Amino acid sequence: MRLTRGTASPYHAVIGSATVPSVLGPVDGDALEFVLPHEHLTIDNRVHHAPRPDLPADGQVGLDTLAEVRVWPRAVADNIVLDDDAAVLADLRAYLRAGGRTLVDVTPIGMGRDLERVRRLATASGVNVVASTAYYVQRGHGGRVAGRTAEAIAAEFIHDLTQGTPRCGMIGEIGISVEPHPDELTVLQSALLAQEATGAPITIHVTTMRPVPAVLDFLERTGRPLDRIVLGHMDYDLRTLEPHRRALQMGLTVELDLFGYPAWTNENFLHFPTDSQRVSALLQLASDGYADQLLMSQDVCQKMQLSSRGGFGYAHIPAHVAGLFAALSAPPDLFERLSVSTPRRLLCWDVAGES
Numbered sequence: 001m002r003l004t005r006g007t008a009s010p011y012h013a014v015i016g017s018a019t020v021p022s023v024l025g026p027v028d029g030d031a032l033e034f035v036l037p038h039e040h041l042t043i044d045n046r047v048h049h050a051p052r053p054d055l056p057a058d059g060q061v062g063l064d065t066l067a068e069v070r071v072w073p074r075a076v077a078d079n080i081v082l083d084d085d086a087a088v089l090a091d092l093r094a095y096l097r098a099g100g101r102t103l104v105d106v107t108p109i110g111m112g113r114d115l116e117r118v119r120r121l122a123t124a125s126g127v128n129v130v131a132s133t134a135y136y137v138q139r140g141h142g143g144r145v146a147g148r149t150a151e152a153i154a155a156e157f158i159h160d161l162t163q164g165t166p167r168c169g170m171i172g173e174i175g176i177s178v179e180p181h182p183d184e185l186t187v188l189q190s191a192l193l194a195q196e197a198t199g200a201p202i203t204i205h206v207t208t209m210r211p212v213p214a215v216l217d218f219l220e221r222t223g224r225p226l227d228r229i230v231l232g233h234m235d236y237d238l239r240t241l242e243p244h245r246r247a248l249q250m251g252l253t254v255e256l257d258l259f260g261y262p263a264w265t266n267e268n269f270l271h272f273p274t275d276s277q278r279v280s281a282l283l284q285l286a287s288d289g290y291a292d293q294l295l296m297s298q299d300v301c302q303k304m305q306l307s308s309r310g311g312f313g314y315a316h317i318p319a320h321v322a323g324l325f326a327a328l329s330a331p332p333d334l335f336e337r338l339s340v341s342t343p344r345r346l347l348c349w350d351v352a353g354e355s
Helices: 064-072 085-097 114-127 150-162 182-198 212-222 242-249 275-293 315-325 335-345
Strands: 001-005 010-012 021-024 026-029 036-038 101-103 129-130 170-176 204-205 229-231 253-256 294-296
Touching: 001 150, 021 129, 036 335, 064 129, 085 114, 101 335, 150 182, 170 182, 170 242, 182 212, 212 229, 212 242, 242 253, 242 275, 253 275, 275 294, 275 315, 275 335, 294 335, 315 335
Parallel strands: 036 101, 101 129, 170 204, 204 229, 229 253, 253 294
Antiparallel strands: 001 010, 021 026
16 A cells, blocks of 8 residues: 545555554565554553452462453453563564564553553564554543543544654554443544544454444444454454444454453353354455455453463464464465455555655
8 A cells, every 4th residue: 555645634545555653663564564453562451450359459460360360350450551561572572483573552542551661662572563542441531531522632643643752553442332432432533533634544442242333333424434444352252243244344344353362251251252263253254255354463451461471472373373274274365364464454554754
């Protein structure tokens, strides 16, 4: 994809070749190679801390707590903060060794986003890291959204995308709660305005499958092209693929991004699939003709997902999931389309410095 200056915006997308704004500067689309499009290097999700009497709220994630933390991950505050940069760096290096090359950090504003730390991690690891700008679910807004117009919030996103230090390359993750809050829909409208002004892709967080119909209804009413919008977390529940097919028919990209997550069978995760079920779902949707509208990622956002705490780190998909595609008789090019070609199509929008 190549971006040239258009009449409505200096960031108008056309087919060709373009760069991606990473935290260390522009990256050519061909240099992105394998991409994880929905991850976190720094995050603080303690707005969702949910203590339990049988777990020490101020405890640490370790072998003595890991089993229970996997069942109740928000009960231990330490689990829902990524603040161990040495452990994150080790997992980034393992990702690179496994064949990974690029990672999109989708940590929103006010949720522990720390672009300077992200830049240091990118420098030390050699991984291309693309940062993001967004607001999360209403509980995480921290007074930064209520009372503001969509236009004012969009201007903030546009600044981050075009003038930030470092510049962001993604709008997201835009948080939508189980019951969408009006402020969340204002932020989503802001994201659409920022995309119109820049061409940057949008990625949306849905909390379970329950808000998906409302999100799709909202997007459908806008009448806008939806081909640069990613609907994430669409693998909470794969018992039916009809919501996925509706989104794909509308032109969105559907992302299964909970690969390798240590599942617990309660609350939002009552019908959580296995990784082989995720791959099977991707194969079904690809066979329906949507192979170029699908993405995979791992959403590493908790300490229990780091390899130092018994998780897979960031290397799980290239190291382990790739083999599932072969085992399930996937078309030989499908894995690359999901992990290289489609991310490149979405991420390439930057025309900074062009005339």
